[in-house]
Amino acid sequence: MQIKFEIIKCQTFHQFCFYIKQLNTIKMGCVTNKEQDIKQFNIEIPNSYNHTTIQTEADLSDFQDQFLQIGMNVCGLGEFLPKVQEVYDQLGELFQNIQGQYLLMPDQSIYFGQVINGKRQGIGKQHWPKEGNLLEGTWVDNQLTGRARMIYPNGDYFVGNFLNNIANGLGRFVNSKKQVCGFWLNNKLTGEGTEIRKNGTIYKGQFNEGKIQGYGQFEYANKCIYKGSVLKGKMHGKGELIFNDNTRYVGEFKANCIQGSGNYEAGISITGWFHSKFENQTLYIYFFRSETPVLIDSQYCTLIEKQLEQFFD
Template identity: 35%
Template sequence: MKWANGGNVFDGIRHDNGKYTWSNGTIYEGDWVDGKMAGKGLIIFPSGNKYEGEFSGNWYHGKGTHTWKDGRIYIGDWEKNKMNGRGIMKWANGDVFDGCWSNGLRHGNGKFMWSNGRIYEGDWVDGKMTGKGMIISSSSGNKYEGEFFGNFRHGNGTQTWTDGSIYIGNWTEDKMDGKGSMKWANGAAYDGCWSNGHRHGFGVCRFANGGIYVGTWSKGLEDGKGTFYYPYEKVSGRSKSSHHSSHKISILDENFRDSASTLLQTADEGRSDASSMSYKVVEMEYVLGVLIRKRTLQYLEITHDKNKRQDKFSAKQVKKSSGIRTFLKTIKSIF
């Protein structure tokens, strides 16, 4: 051990400024108070790691910069040798974290920028993405905003794809799971239950051509009994556009009210003041996406009047009409 650079010694205790070299090769140069590293200084270890900044009682404490031999560098707050408070960590591969730390771990709010362009900004707990945040994919630009747990999308959240598709609902370990609504870029929409990233359980699906399927699903495929509503339209008013009609499936069957109230709301643009939509109602039965039975039940007509103070809907059973459009594609081909 060597005490150098003219450091003062009072009653055998190092005090003031000086350089100290340990027998293992560790070197400290800086301020001392009552025999301990305190104030500003630089410590270099035999491994090549070094810290420069504020000390207190032999601890890194206050503002400081730690550089590791592997290329990592941390600039920020310290408390008793642990990264604690605000700080920026840069890795040799180009990854960067800017945010809050506690006990040496990312904790609190912060932004992580991966070298490949991926970005997460939000809450952290014990070094992991946990709480509320937003993550943007580098390669695709897809975005998720919502709840996280243990680095997974977990809880309630919204995933937006660059093609315009969007999912709003529950997640479990990065998979759509539980209750959720999906709208695809082609205009199709689904509101209902999910499991392991697939439609699973009861759900209401509206296809791009306006057809509506109400029933159960298994691993993303129709499974069990369901009802399909094949659309055709009668219009009075300024325009005729089935694409811009507005409906609520709850009109057709009160049992489906919860799922349908948010699913079948479309833009008012191009919709006539008064229009009616008729449906051919077909009962179907599937086994993992394969149709094994179908039976036509009835015809329903839904009338919508936009001129009233609030949009009003009514439904009635109508006679079979030769004007019903033929459903030209199967459920598979719609997707």
């Protein structure tokens, strides 16, 4: 989404001073990881262009009719989309008793809030009636700084802290499938965080540039627990998987599959090379005593079956 702002300051009837700024781009979007449908909030605003000042009545005449309409005939933010209105009603206002003035932007978005010297300064709201996005935030010298919340047309929303138009600090992103809480660093969810999915899976651990990556723990809806290395939202690397019957596998994983050398404990302990697959609500674990590749289901492997209604998503 590209948003261009035009701000007007009128000093006297015969002398108008226009400060025209063009802010190149505001992006309030989500970065998606195909494997786990991770959405990441992102906002970027580059430096504004130099001021253009018009001081004479002669210079003003060509622009007066155009610019005097901006903000003059706006008395509301416009009608919100149904899903935006639903979330807005559910969450309530981020800031109470906002006062200020309306500005109609050239892209037809509407800002309402505090304005000082022709700049957004303080708390306010901005609505894009055509696209549907609703932003509530705090501005310092025309920069989004402090607490802010964006509600998207589909009902997703992000609430968190910003510094100079960039998400920095604690935040929370919520959509129909999950909610993610953690620390955003330069627009990217980074470090320790928590992801709670509607299907019952809970992840606690490390994120890297918006993705589940590093070391963490999954508590799955099927009552199994994984602790160890994670990559792109999946069990990957070395870790420990505790099954819901209290047996466990400790060893190597690849893309949510048991694959590689490891140890399986179920009263007795067996060590070797393992491979797994999931189908028909059953996890099939194949155990080999030799690392030499062999055909699955051959006489050279031992099969262990686990009945699981759900797989490790």
